[in-house]
Amino acid sequence: METILKLNQLTKKFGKLTAVNQLSFEIEKGNVYGILGPNGSGKSTTLGIILNVVNKTSGEFEWFGGQVETHEALKKVGAIIENPNFYPNMSAEDNLKLVCKIKGVDYSKIDEKLEIVDLLDRKENTFKSYSLGMKQRLAIASALLNDPEILILDEPTNGLDPQGIHQIREIIRKIAADGMTILLASHLLDEVEKVCSHVVIIRNGVKLYAGSVDQMNATHGFVEIASKNLEELDSALGQLDFIEKVVKVDEHHRLKAFLSLPIEASELNKTLASQGIYVNLLIKRKETLEEQFLELTKA
Template identity: 70%
Template sequence: METILNINNLTKKFGYLTAVNNLSFTINKGNVYGILGPNGSGKSTTLGIVLNVVNKTSGDFSWFGGSTSTHDALKKVGAIIERPNFYPYMTAYQNLKLVCKIKGVDYSKIDEKLELVKLLDRRDSKFQTFSLGMKQRLAIASALLNDPEILILDEPTNGLDPQGIHQIRSLIQLIASQGTTVLLASHLLDEVEKVCSHVVVLSKGKKLYSGRVDEMISSHGFLELKAENTIKLQQFLETEKVFGEIKVEGDLITAFLDEPMDAKTVNKLLFENGIILTHLVKRKESLEEQFLQLTDNN
């Protein structure tokens, strides 16, 4: 698999504060990666370092297998790490024309990218008339003008209304489906779960997890149970190795599964052992629950 970006033991200190702490991970071609963590976890600093706008303290990173200099590699990167900054009195088309001149890109790309971000009908509208969501989509069009191999987005849905959030997330999925690798920083678990295939979880500059999103949430789930005899149910669950942690809140018992088992099998097992259930729901742990478990002690 082709490597787009390799980060190795990267550290960044601001005085006594360590913003990025010995961070290592790899971005491979053709996936959507999320750097997930609360504000202050080092997401933006990490992106700033690999985009050459923040100097590292130690460690290293390399683009495209280290075959090109960072300066040349960044010509194949599209990035939005700050709020969209265009000329308010110029149209969408005029603003993108300026970007084409800076990047050395043919003007024919403008309409193609405006159509991709669903702004072609507003190509001749002034930037100041755009909503925040439209401004963000125009910024994405701008970052895509040079057909980059990777698109980097820092908190792409920050401040947007629900419709704007949905449009940006759908756009990211569309861009990825066309073969562009995407790396986005977000503090929103929901965003990473819906959009990303891979995630790097950061807390206070340290990596807590790196891998596929579906593997992070690949636990066997848990059961919510109620029975006519709560004590008998609890005692039985504690003797069966298929069940891990057992939580009791009043008459509701939550039993985490250590092995795969469907609700029908659970119901049959308990019935055969003289336990009549009055409530049975099987649930899957969310990314949020996994994230909280990871960050509890950090």
């Protein structure tokens, strides 16, 4: 599969603060990638570096296999990394005409892109009359005018109401379905889980995970389990080969036991009963992406 972007040990320091710390990952064509992390984790700085608006401290990145210089490569990139910035008293159509002139794109692309973001019937309205969600959708249309090979979005649903968030998600899905490679940064796990095929999780500029969303979810799950004698149960679980780790959930005789093998709840119950340990709660569950994210990013 063709590699669109490759980062190798990318680092950015602001004085004593290391915002991006030896970050390495690859973006392959045709996938939707989410850079996920808490606020201040280095997501926007990373995007700024690869878009040549922030200077790196060390490390490397290359576009399209390094076959073209970054300046030329960015002509094949569509990006929104700041709040939409258009002339407020001009119509959406006239604003996009200015973008077309800057990018050297034919005006015929305007209606095509406005239709993608569901703004074609509002193209004659002024930018200042648009809602925040509409402004964000216009920005996406602007980024798509030159038919980029990759679209980069920084917190695309930030500040939007639920309806606006849903509309942006549907646009991303629509664009992705047509084969567009997308890279979006977000601190909202729900956003990434619903639209992304791959995820890069970072905290304090350090990569914690990079891979497919499905692979991250490919665990054997865990069981919530309880008995009257918590210490005895904890000890017994710790000696079972198919238990990876055990953590205490609360003070009410509940434990969370993570499985290293695909064991059924009934089999675990039978094993414990054979040792004279009887449980009053046993629920098997799969870890959600949210639970895994919180586990990875906790201090």
